[in-house]
Amino acid sequence: MDWDKLRIFHAVASAGSLTHAGETLHLSQSAVSRQIRSLEESLSTTLFHRHARGLILTEQGELLFDATNSMAKKLDAANARIRDSEEEIFGELRVTTTIGFGTLWLAPRLAKLYEKYPDLKIDLMLEERVLDLPMREADVAIRMKEPSQADLVRKRLMDIRMRMYASPSYLEAHSTPETMSDLQNHRVICQNANSFQVNAGAQLIRQLQEEGVENFLTVNNYFGVLQGVIYDLGVGVLPDYLTRDFPDLVPVVPTALSREVPVFLAYPEELRHSRRVEVFRDFVQEEVIAYRKLKRAAESSNVA
Structure with missing residues (x-):
């Protein structure tokens, strides 16, 4: 042909x-x-x-x-x-991750990457659907589970949990829930338990339902849940990676806690030697290390 x-x-x-x-x-x-x-x-x-x-x-x-x-x-x-060069980093890099992680953790940090590599063009593809990396639907993925596709290079970045959070002004007006049963007197903001999300989050929501919580405001992504919490609509189910960038969030109901969720970075084996992938991978790993240190410091000061 x-x-x-x-x-x-x-x-x-x-x-x-x-x-x-x-x-x-x-x-x-x-x-x-x-x-x-x-x-x-x-x-x-x-x-x-x-x-x-x-x-x-x-x-x-x-x-x-x-x-x-x-x-x-x-x-x-x-x-x-x-097009990859040993001396220069330029061109497009398509990065896919979830809406929540992309908008709330990754995007706010990208300015540091652009300062180092101003000619790098990031195409940030935020969706819950898992894109096919071997078929080049994206170059790099950050996902809340270990990728199952073959021929991928993968790196475990960190672990997160889903917790309950509220704003100080909401708690001042409505009291602070201490137990699961206390949440029956509050509106819970979360994703629908049947929507596409990490299993740990869905399981926590079902646990709340089993405890008799009936007043839910459901949003289809964590950015929306966060906005509901900030604007005093209720108590939100949110990933704990938000605590560093949103220090005013108050954790409540310590027993309302999901299991750990692994966060992986992955890319096709054929891009192992891509300089664009390399600098992005190193940047994310550096940001994760900095995030972990600050989180540990904050937790230590709270204990003290």
Whole structure:
């Protein structure tokens, strides 16, 4: 098959439109259309269903798009390795993690990384779905469980727990809950127990339900839970990595505590020698070490 025609097909399939693909490729719509017709004729099949709202891949088109998509990701990986330099750190690095960890722990620290490497471009992909690193949906992942995919380099960064927190002003107005049963008199802010989240968090929420807690405000990510706590809406179930950056949070109900959740950094084996991955990995590890020291110091002062 003609590589140029495959490149044009991939652009059209991705855009769902001859016009938009032409803009991306800097070709006229008619030129793109001719190339697609020529590719269909060479394969003796129809690749797109045409309708007023755009183009939809046929079954045969889906098969070809899967192949070109895989090719594009492999070319991206090769391009990344070729562009990496021993002296310079530049280019895009796609980092995926959860919404909570990305917004509340990682993003506030990235300014330090940019100070060292101003030409590095981070594409921060925040979602609960686990992206496929070997298929190059992302370059680096930080996840709340050990990755199960093969051919990954992985590093355990730290362990976290889910705890109960409230604001000082909320506790002043509503009293401080000491036990699980005390929470029956409070609104609990958390993720829905059935939503996609770390199992430890879901188990803690179910434990609260078993203790008779009925008044819940559910939010689909920890950033929203934190906002609810800060604005005095109730007592929140939150990860303890927030305590360093949000020192006004008051931990309550010491028995309402999840098991430890491991936090892993992972990246594909083929990017082991990527300088961009290396500097990001080292940066995160340094920040974790600093975070641990400050957390230990704070815990020691509280005990004293």
